[in-house]
Amino acid sequence: MPQSAQTAQPSPPAPAPAPRRVADATRERLLSAAAHLFSERGFVATSMRAVTQAAGVSVSAANYHFGSKQALLEAVCEHHIALLNARRLAALDAVADRFATSAPPLEEVLRAFLGPLFEPSDPGLQQCSRAIAARLYSDPPEVAWELRETLFGPLRLRMLALVARALPEADPAQLGLALQFTVGAMVHSVSGNLEPVSGAAGSASNDAWTVELMIDYCAAGMRAVATRTALGGTR
Amino acid sequence: MPQSAQTAQPSPPAPAPAPRRVADATRERLLSAAAHLFSERGFVATSMRAVTQAAGVSVSAANYHFGSKQALLEAVCEHHIALLNARRLAALDAVADRFATSAPPLEEVLRAFLGPLFEPSDPGLQQCSRAIAARLYSDPPEVAWELRETLFGPLRLRMLALVARALPEADPAQLGLALQFTVGAMVHSVSGNLEPVSGAAGSASNDAWTVELMIDYCAAGMRAVATRTALGGTR
């Protein structure tokens, strides 16, 4: 976004594809190390020293590139969550387009909302993105609240609108609550809290059917709330 | 536990009900202050200084009574969660007794599991217990994992067994996953993440119908998972 007229390099063909710019490499290494540590131990429990040590640079280098720990955190989250949410928003838009006139099937809406979280698009990066997204819901409000609302607010509103179209008879307020239940189930699953109860050995292809089960669970839950609304149980 | 033969004071009738023992009062003030701070800002983000300052005592007093920050944390959790889980276990046992021969209704099981979390038994203490329980699911694993398993493990196993009896046709592994979705929705709601989407002004009597909605949602979700199992979708 900042450099708009600089997308392609003008004159030098840049023959060697090797170490482009050292500064960029450092910045990237810091982002990667921070992402891993933040996702594993949370934001507050991760020190700048741990991050810079894992990245193989000094603390000052990190502060030069990002200015503060909070800024580094925000950069990491934006980097990971933006990609993730872009896919989720695109999937929701696709469903909205396919069902522009009729009510979209609730399962399709939920698949668009939940699916991208579990798709193994990138090998190591994806697992990180999930955990970071989950951390945004668990770490202390004063550090994560604003960031969470910025990153997830629009997506949640879009989702709520689409769910309301899928269940037109439901009271919007109750649907909002049902959506929060859904988000809770999602966050808890993504946080890696699944193992203790189910054996859950191979987390490799396991994700695919976890999503399917989750879609069924949440769709049925939402329909139950909608039905309760339709029966006059608004209060 | 340490003082077993000292439960009741022997000879003096203790006429004044006022300041019993100063030491006990300090210990209690520390527990209360720690509970509030832990529930609001999480364990790692709360310092001993903050706790002791809020309690009006010195840091050494806290370390005298509890020995370490982790021990204080465990004392706080045990104090709050034990009460909470005792009520939940009792409710589950009551359901199991009432339906000793036949399959218990899923809604009854869920109400026993979820209801005590939202009952306003104690005015200020209850809100704290909820938030602390939620923190145990969100704070970094290295501080909360063991404690969480100790406190919630037995309850979860009891719950899973009862759910399996309510839905005999379901595959236990899938039921376990469905139970995790339920726990996720519960934790997220208890964490106070409800407001941003629903207006949710009066949290006073609001809780009652939040539970009802949640029971409907989770029961429908679990039944959907059980039905999918019965249809042969085990894998």
Added chain:
DNA sequence: GTCTATATGTTGATAGAC
């Protein structure tokens, strides 16, 4: 039992050499 004083380590952030 509770305090003051202190030991010892870590935190996030900065100044200035290179």
Added chain:
DNA sequence: GTCTATCAACATATAGAC
């Protein structure tokens, strides 16, 4: 750009006076 050196503030925990 990246480092070393250093800062003040804070952390947990302990020793010893009262």
